[in-house]
Amino acid sequence: MTQTPESLSHALLDAARKAGADAADAMVAEGSSLSIEVRQGTLEHAERSEGVDLGLRVFVGQRQACVSASDMRAVTLTAMAERAVAMAREAPEDPYAGLAEPGQLARDWDLAALELFDASAEPAPAALQEDALAAEAAGLAVSGVTQVQSAAAGYGTHKVHMAATNGFSGGYQRSSRSTSCTAIAGNGTGMERDYDGDSRTFQADLRSAKDIGTQAGERAIERLGARKPETGSYPVLFDERVSSSLIGHLLAAVNGASIARGSSWLKDALGEQILPAHLSVTEDPFRPRIAGSRPFDGEGLATQRRDIIDNGILTGWTLDLASARKLNMQSTGNAARGVGSVPSPSQWNIALTQGKDSRADLISGMGTGLLVTSMIGSTINPNTGDYSRGAAGFWVENGEIAYPVNECTIAGNLRDMLRSIVPANDARSHLSRVVPSLLVEGMTLAGN
Known part of the structure; x- marks a missing residue:
């Protein structure tokens, strides 16, 4: 059997x-899983x-x-x-x-409504290779792109089942389909690289390989001629590609394990205003076709939709059973675990309230400052919220993009940064973290 x-x-x-x-x-x-990578028009890795x-x-x-x-x-x-x-x-x-306890366990859930698995036929290796080649060709077709470092396509399925002696038993199956491309522009020490990719639960939702390759190439071209920005205090606009990292730092600070250890810059902030009053951070594990959706957590408790931040106010922690017991609270159904590890708190699908203005509107109104499109490294003090990261992107003058920049550092304090954020309206709704571009006033830039 x-x-x-x-x-x-x-x-x-x-x-x-x-x-x-x-x-x-x-x-x-x-x-x-099945992954195909191509280079220079031929199969590089399968x-x-x-x-x-x-x-x-x-x-x-x-x-x-x-x-x-x-x-x-x-x-x-x-x-x-x-x-x-x-x-x-x-x-x-x-x-x-x-x-x-048995009374805490999830008992009924609707897997069909979550649409976690694409039942259409698994793509053949030849079909994945065709997508990878199309992405590479599109990247190379962008004027100024000198090479495509890699182009890849992949498919995977994952089935999981949990059971426990308290009576819980449940499982589900997921699928994923992805295409990516990394393009290089310029030559020698003036080379610049950028990336684009897409990953979806359903093949039908995936962006075209041509679009992904073209976007990667155009992004690489835009970075040519980058220089260091001026040192000083300026507004910083975090592009939608990287803005979710700011909310990620907030989510880490409200993690119950950190709160129980007393090692969070938000440990005493329950009920306080963390974001501007019109903004909320909502967790919704029931969004169809989204990678972070799930009917129950890693301890068999029902997941739930909740506002972690409600109109700017911090409403609660993210808790599994152990952290909830330490804090004399109830689990929020947020236990995550691997096959060989004990549960720990984690969030599922997250969305920040979007703004009314476009990214272009925010750029136009910021005067002189920095548009950040990529970041490297991270120095975050978990106890104070002091923030410092390497960044690259574009310098903005008189409300217009002037030139690309790199090799700079942006710094501030997360509590001050988050309390003043201004969101755009450009968040991608299919991501597990739906966060638009975010403008932060008065950050410290270290460049020239």
């Missing part, structure tokens, strides 16, 4: 009980992978341990359980560890 992720997860629970575990949960992930990963977490009293394997034989399941129980007996007690 074929072993499915569901049957394997329940077999792991049986093995754990026999080995002496007081409680246990299991996760089994089965996946396959890879297909398939595999099944098994994870088991056991509890002996308030002690826990995790083990994982990629072998589905019965003898391996038994060995995993015995090893996990032996490890748990030697582990220190954790008063916050434990499974959810």
Whole structure:
């Protein structure tokens, strides 16, 4: 009989009980992927992978341990359980560890409404290669592009099932389809590189390979002749390509694990104004065809739509069971986990309220400043929110883009930055983080 992720997860629970575990949960992930990369009109790399990963977490009293394997034989399941129980007996007690109570568990969900899996036929390798070649050709067709570093296309499926001795059992299947291109313009020390790509759940939603290649080429051309900007205090506009990183720092600061450790610059800010009063940050795990959607979290609790920031006010933390117990709160259904790791808090699909003005309107109104389109490195103080990152993009003078810039550093404090952000209206709705371009006044730039 074929072993499915569901049957394997329940077999792991049986093995754990026999080995002496007081409680246990299991996760089994089965996946396959196919990727094609081309260079100079020929196949550069082709890879297909398939595999099944098994994870088991056991509890002996308030002690826990995790083990994982990629072998589905019965003898391996038994060995995993015995090893996990032996490890748990030697582990220190954790008063916050434990499974959810049966009354906390997700019971009903509508997988069809989430549209996580594209049931159309898996693309043939030749079709993926055709897309990669089309992206490369489009990039090279842009005047001034000297080479395409890489062009690739890929497809993957992922099936996961979770089960636990508290009665939970559930799973789902995902698919993904992607195309990407990295183009290079110029020669020698004057070379510049840029990228474009798209990844979707459904093949039909994917942007055309030609569009992706053309966009990558045009972005590379725009970066030619970059120089350092002036040092000083200027407004900074974070392009939609990078603006989600700012909200990402906010999300990290409201993570329950950081709050419980006391290592967050927002640890005492519950109920305070964090963003301008007209802006909210909403988490919605039920958006169809989106990579971050899911019906339940990594501990079997129902996911939920919630406003993390409601009209500028911080309303709560992102919690799994352990962090919720440490803070004497209730889990928000945000436990994420891998096959071989314990759960930890994480957000699902995030959206920031969009503004009324376009990115062009914000550029026009910012006078002199910096439009950031890419960033490297990161120095973020988790306790104070002090922020410093390397940046590149375009210098703006008199409300118009004047020339490309690179090798500069932007710095500020996240609390001050977020309280003054002005959003554009250009967020891409198919992303898991829907965040428009964001204007921040008065950041420190270090350039010339």
